[in-house]
Amino acid sequence: xxxxxxxxxxxxxxxxxxxVLGVTVGDREFALYNLDGEIYATDNxxxxxxxxxxxxxxxxxxxxxxxxGGRFDVKTGKALCPPVTEDLKTYKVRVVGDDVQIQPG
Amino acid sequence: xxxxxxxxxIVGAGHAGGVAAATLRQAGFPGAITLIGSEPYPxxxxxxxxxxxxxxxxxxxxxxxxxxxxxADNRIAFRPGETAMAIDRNAQRVxxxxxxxxxxxxxxxxxxxxxxxxxxxxxDHARVLYLRDIADSLALREHLNPGARVTVIGAGFxxxxxxxxxxxxxxxxTVLEAQREPLQRVCPPEIGRFMAELHxxxxxxxxxxxxxxxxxxxxxxxxxxTADGDTIAADIVLAGIGAQPNVELAQAAGLVVxxxxxxxxxxxxxxxxxxxxxxxxxxxxxxxxxxIRLEAWQNAQNxxxxxxxxxxxxxQPYAEVPWFWTDQYxxxxxxxxxxxxxxxxxxxxxxxxxxxxxFALSDGMPIAAITMNNGRDMRAARELITRRRPVDLAxxxxxxxxxxxxxxxxxxx
Numbered sequence: 193x194x195x196x197x198x199x200x201x202x203x204x205x206x207x208x209x210x211x212v213l214g215v216t217v218g219d220r221e222f223a224l225y226n227l228d229g230e231i232y233a234t235d236n237x238x239x240x241x242x243x244x245x246x247x248x249x250x251x252x253x254x255x256x257x258x259x260x261g262g263r264f265d266v267k268t269g270k271a272l273c274p275p276v277t278e279d280l281k282t283y284k285v286r287v288v289g290d291d292v293q294i295q296p297g
Numbered sequence: 298x299x300x301x302x303x304x305x306x307i308v309g310a311g312h313a314g315g316v317a318a319a320t321l322r323q324a325g326f327p328g329a330i331t332l333i334g335s336e337p338y339p340x341x342x343x344x345x346x347x348x349x350x351x352x353x354x355x356x357x358x359x360x361x362x363x364x365x366x367x368x369a370d371n372r373i374a375f376r377p378g379e380t381a382m383a384i385d386r387n388a389q390r391v392x393x394x395x396x397x398x399x400x401x402x403x404x405x406x407x408x409x410x411x412x413x414x415x416x417x418x419x420x421d422h423a424r425v426l427y428l429r430d431i432a433d434s435l436a437l438r439e440h441l442n443p444g445a446r447v448t449v450i451g452a453g454f455x456x457x458x459x460x461x462x463x464x465x466x467x468x469x470x471t472v473l474e475a476q477r478e479p480l481q482r483v484c485p486p487e488i489g490r491f492m493a494e495l496h497x498x499x500x501x502x503x504x505x506x507x508x509x510x511x512x513x514x515x516x517x518x519x520x521x522x523t524a525d526g527d528t529i530a531a532d533i534v535l536a537g538i539g540a541q542p543n544v545e546l547a548q549a550a551g552l553v554v555x556x557x558x559x560x561x562x563x564x565x566x567x568x569x570x571x572x573x574x575x576x577x578x579x580x581x582x583x584x585x586x587x588x589i590r591l592e593a594w595q596n597a598q599n600x601x602x603x604x605x606x607x608x609x610x611x612x613q614p615y616a617e618v619p620w621f622w623t624d625q626y627x628x629x630x631x632x633x634x635x636x637x638x639x640x641x642x643x644x645x646x647x648x649x650x651x652x653x654x655x656f657a658l659s660d661g662m663p664i665a666a667i668t669m670n671n672g673r674d675m676r677a678a679r680e681l682i683t684r685r686r687p688v689d690l691a692x693x694x695x696x697x698x699x700x701x702x703x704x705x706x707x708x709x710x
Contacts, residue, residue, distance in 0.1 A: 249676035249701065258672030259622065259629070260594070274316060274598060275342065277363070 198286065198293040204231060205290050212255060214246030217296065222283070224292055225266045227253055232266050233285045233294045239271065239278035303328040305608060306391055306399055308381045308546065309407035312597035313575025315340020315362045317405055320605035322371045330373045331399055333391070335380040338431050339365050344594055346434040347458040348624055352465045353438060357431060381408075384550035386568055403608060406547055406558060406566070406573040407601065410540040410592055415450065419512030424519055425534045428455055440533040443467030448521060448531035450509055452479035454623050456537030457492060460501050461625040471502040471529060473509060473521070483621065483632055485639040488655070488667055491648045492630070499626050540592050542577045555579060557590040562614035564604030574604040583616045584683065589635060595620045618682045620675075629672055633679045634665025645674070645696050654678065654700065661687040677704035 202215045207226040214236050215222050221236035223246045234255075236244050243259035250256075254272065256263045262276030269280035283294040305321060307314045310332050318332045318340075334340070341360040349355040368375035380394040390400040412427035414420065426437050437459070441447060445468045449456045452474035463470045472479075478489025479496075496503050511522040512534060521529040542557045553559045553567040557579030564572040564580070573580075575597045579590040595617065603615035622631040639657045646653030652670040656663045656678070662685055666678035677700040681688060692698050 243672065247673035256676060258675060261676075274319075274602070275362075 197295045197297075198288075199296055200288075200291045200293050201233070202292045203290050204287050204292050207231065207292075210250060212246050212248070212250045214244050220296060222294065222296075223255070224285075225250060225255070227266060231285050231287060231292055233283040233292070234264070234266065234269055235281045238262055238276065239280055240276045245280075303402040304400065305330050305403045305405060306401035307332045307405045307407060308384075308391060309409055309543075309575070309577070310334020310336065310340050310375065310377065311407060311409045311575070312340060312342055312362065312594070313409070313601040314405070314407035316598055316601040317407060317574060317605040317608075318368070318373045318375075319363065319371070320602045321609050322373065324606050324609035324611065326605075326609040328402070331401075332368065332373055332375045333379050333381055333393070333399065334375075334377050336430060336432070337378050339363070339368070339375065339377065341431065342594065343430075343597070344624075346431060347428055347455050348462060350431070350434050351428070351438055351441070351459060352462040357435070360431065381546060384546060384571075386550055386570070389570060402570070404571045405564075405604070405608065406571065406577060407575045408543040408546060408577045410542045410576040412536070413539040413541050415509075415536045415538065417509060417511055419514075419519075420536070422512055422514065422519065422534075424532070425512060425536060427536055428459055429540065437533075437535060438466075441466040441468050444469060446518070446530060446532045447471070447535065448473065448519075448529055448533070449535045449537060450521075451537040451539070452476075452493075452503065452505070453482060453537055453539065454480070454621070456535070457496065457625055458623060459535055459537060460496060461499070464499050464501060464626075469502075470500070471504070471531070472496065473507050473523070473529070474503070474505045475508045477506050479503070479505070483635075484667065485642060485655075485657075487642075487648055488630070488669070491669065492625070492628075495626060495628055540576070542579075542590065544577060547571075547573070547577075559588065562616060563607050564600070564615065572604055572608055574601045580615070582619070583614060584618055584685070585635070589619065591619055591635075593619065593621045618679050620679060622672075627670075629668075629670055631668045631672060631675045632665070633667075633675060634682055636665045639665070643690060643694050645694060645700070646671075656681075656693060658690075661690070663688060663693070674700045677701045680704040 207213045209226045213224045223236040225232045238257040247258045263272040264280045269282040340362045345360045381391045383392040390398045412429040441463045447463045447468045449472045460470045478486045479492050480489045508524045519531045544554045547558045548554045558573040560578045560580040562581050600615045619635040641658045643656040654668045654674040657665040663681045668675045
């Protein structure tokens with residue numbers, strides 16, 4: 193609701209279409225995705241084991257974990273196949289100038 | 298319909314058995330499912346047993362594939378603590394250790410593997426331990442205390458992971474390996490040396506090309522005698538010298554068994570009513586063009602999924618590049634492919650780097666890859682290996698070229 197909830201987490205120009213970028217804000221890690229020009233954000237830590245999704249394989253709108261191959265829908269965070277059973281947290285994104293902003297909550 | 302719904306019985310409630318049961322339901326199998334396992338625990342993943350669970354970093358429940366309630370909620374009759382003793386293929390029923398019988402229409406064997414036992418004098422001592430299941434992990438953990446002298450026999454995945462966990466808990470760790478380098482069954486020597494250095498840096502006394510001839514008890518401690526006449530004192534010994542498939546049930550039932558239950562890429566055994574999946578199988582892999590037996594998370598997970606889908610009416614074979622990983626200290630090592638020889642290698646970076654990737658080639662095609670702290674390359678590497686097409690070797694070796702781009706590019710070809 194309040195405007196000050198938006199936090200700048202990265203530069204839009206740093207994320208090419210089809211790419212995923214990991215960013216650290218304070219002690220939290222987020223993954224930013226560029227899906228055909230649209231930016232999306234999720235937690236960067238896999239819900240299954242300690243692995244950074246930003247080091248994974250972005251396959252269309254699905255991110256695959258680099259450690260155990262768990263797959264998540266980038267837009268909804270939905271866990272798509274074993275071994276992941278817990279959905280990934282997603283964040284609302286807005287782009288202001290070149291700043292990618294999210295509401296980390 | 299209700300009287301004739303088929304009954305699938307799964308023998309073995311480890312990773313593969315649990316995944317298969319869940320997959321059968323997801324794939325819409327309408328009949329009864331019974332899941333029989335001799336352990337008291339529900340189906341679980343094994344990787345943490347030699348890592349997080351052993352180090353005391355996670356509780357047992359974190360290893361479970363699903364909450365215990367999942368099985369009843371999905372009409373899966375899970376019967377823990379029950380051991381199948383025999384299969385009567387004519388009557389199509391399984392006999393349990395308690396004398397009960399369970400009839401089946403289709404049987405799935407996911408009986409897994411067990412730790413290979415040491416065979417040398419003194420190996421039966423109570424403080425010579427193995428690491429295969431949850432009970433083993435919890436029992437070993439009790440001994441991994443600050444200052445305890447832990448000697449590990451075998452520098453394979455299990456031995457090295459246990460050594461890392463033991464160091465994390467402050468134990469004095471010695472690792473003894475008969476080969477010249479660690480991990481020689483699965484890696485080229487350069488990788489073995491990298492891992493040897495890693496362990497030495499973390500305070501492990503690693504000795505290679507050494508074999509133990511006897512274990513004796515002296516003054517309340519254990520002493521390991523080596524072939525070169527040395528004696529190594531230990532409070533506890535862990536033997537990590539491989540695993541052997543639990544084929545006895547299948548063998549006694551007359552199925553074709555040869556270093557594993559023999560199956561095709563559809564999980565079919567020599568009996569049309571019996572399938573098998575996971576560690577117990579030596580299955581045909583169409584990508585490799587040969588039969589292979591694997592002891593790994595991927596095979597327990599993905600072969601079980603593939604075979605369960607086939608049992609539910611699907612027709613897609615299990616055909617994946619074998620894939621393994623290990624986590625030790627701050628290092629993540631992943632291996633794709635299972636070459637019989639590593640041969641010519643193409644390096645992206647090298648052992649002096651913190652992170653690197655290496656490919657093995659055959660006829661100009663990547664057939665295997667290893668990533669060291671470089672998991673981001675692994676999916677692309679698997680993609681390149683699966684495709685079985687020649688690649689531009691100069692670009693493959695060029696670290697300025699992102700492997701993911703190379704894989705996506707040749708995928709469009």
